[in-house]
Amino acid sequence: MYQLFFRLVFRRLDPERAHHLAFGWIRGAARVPVLRVFAAAVLAPRHRELRTEALGMRMHGPFGLAAGFDKNATGIDGMTMLGFDHVEIGTVTGEPQPGNPPRRLFRLVPDRALINRMGFNNDGSALVAARLAARRPVFRSVVGVNIGKTKAVPESGAVADYVKSTERLARHADYLVVNVSSPNTPGLRDLQATEHLRPLLTAVREAADRTTGPRRVPLLVKIAPDLADEDIDAVADLAVELGLDGIIATNTTIARDGLGLTSPAALTAETGGLSGAPLKERSLAVLRRLYARVGDRLTLIGVGGIENAEDAWQRILAGATLVQGYSAFVYQGPFWARAVHKGLAARLRTSPYATLADAVGAGVRPRDQHRRTTA
Template sequence: MYPLLFRHVLSRFDPEFAHHAAMAVIRVLGIRPFAWAARGLTAPRADQAVHALGLSFPSPFGVAAGFDKNAVGVRGLDALGFGHIEVGTVTAIAQDGNPKPRLFRLVADRAVINRMGFNNAGARAAERRLSALRRRAPRAVIGVNIGKSRVVAVEDAVADYVASAVRLAPLADYLAVNVSSPNTPGLRGLQAVETLAPLLRAVKHAAGDTPLLVKIAPDLPDEEITAIARLAVDEGLAGIIAHNTTISREGLRTDARVVEAAGAGGLSGAPLKQRSLEVLAVVRQAVPGDFCVIAVGGVETAEDVQERLDAGATLVQGYTAFLYRGPLWARQINRGLRR
């Protein structure tokens, strides 16, 4: 049913408009009577729980950052069966993001190009919403992904991240430092070990007892990924999220003119599958066996999730395939993992 709806109706809408429409439905699903009904169809079984970061995740499969930037759909996403929801990216200062259009479907590749630019309502607004969520806690774990405000200079990034961490860490089950989006000028330069170390140290201090993870880019050479992974261990972080979107356009089936017209931005979806597995292997080799590694990229089916788990991922996240699989995606994954 959903593939037909997508092909003949949803794919005709502007992608960002379609996303906001979907989020409106998800928010309705978070209202208590609807949430109870949805959870009866989608909830993972108790034996699917994963223990990591000192937390119990109802399922190993969750929603990656970027889908719910402002923590407005957490209850609905929980009702749809996701084991964790990583909200954000949240910046200390509210910002509109990059000019529209900034989200593009590559249907032939089951992929998306985005250059959203951390559009969000800011840390203060996220703090209010997360406070309200904590009064009626969902089953799912809530992670908060934080990034650099666009108006803040790179040399002032540490204080900017710390400002977000101070507000949001007390309300998050875990905190993720995003230094890997390709859509904020200068951000990826923070992944250099000499600049990343003081940033992580400061944010970890601000986060207190909240587990801290760092999200890396897939476009780094393997030796740099290894260096960051070892740094994360040395600095006492709780884990690594591998990985963000890519600036590569290699191996796409979509007409090159369509890809070129979409322009700059991060590519996500099925084309990242192989690199995702490669990055996961590099990270897993560089960190202790009990170190949390969250795998992201090219995940669409239960088989994809199981492949990541077998390769050493502690948890797995997805985002882009939600667009192509529809609202029962997490249910499909959870049931497939049981089989």
């Protein structure tokens, strides 16, 4: 049904306009008590065997919504209603900004992919923090907050800009993500170099601890799929050294060569970050490398090219405790999370693993090495 609606309606609309329209419908449905209860019952049935412990929290399952869809924390209940086990909002910057000029979002339908050069369009950390503080959730959900650099801030002021957002947002976050990997803010990816990343992550950690007091908010960093292998290792080692809680792998890619794109050249040549199916193999490879490097010392979140339960299952076997998606939601619609959960539960039942936690990293670690689990 959704596929027909997509072909007849959404595909004919500008992608950004279609996003705002669909997101408006989701938020509207979540505000109507009877409708949201019915929608949650149909779209978000819970599978007890998928219950997940990650980052010190218990979740209904491992599958969440990646940052970028709900930039301003306006639809958390709506996305939870659709079945996402956690919702990562943002990217939020220190100051409000409009992002890059339209057109800035493109569908590559034959490739089941998107290209975006949104440029961190958002309401800014002060307003988003106020919105989160005033929120009265109707569904229990885990909320991650993804922060990035304000475009107008020079590299020399990047640390202070991230600290500003941290001081405003950390108390409202179940976990906090430092985004240094979007290709759409000039110079941002340079912050992935360890000589820049070390002082940034140290400052954000200190700011979060000052802000949240005795509650230690988990801190993660989100990296690009375009990093060289030695740079992936360097970030992994730094994350362990600094006591970070996890790494999200990966953001969108600026690569086009070797991805097997079949969409018109005029589309594939658009600048910006590519997400969706073509990113699947590289994102999975980065995840495997990270898990081989850090094992269970960090929580890894796999994102990039996840379209179905099999993709999510492969990320778990590669070392991801949590998985996230976004682009496939555009193409598969409101029943997507339900299908992923159902498929994951089926795969777990027919696997040799007693729990989902036992499956994490099983495809990477030696066969005689058993994963340590905690109650």
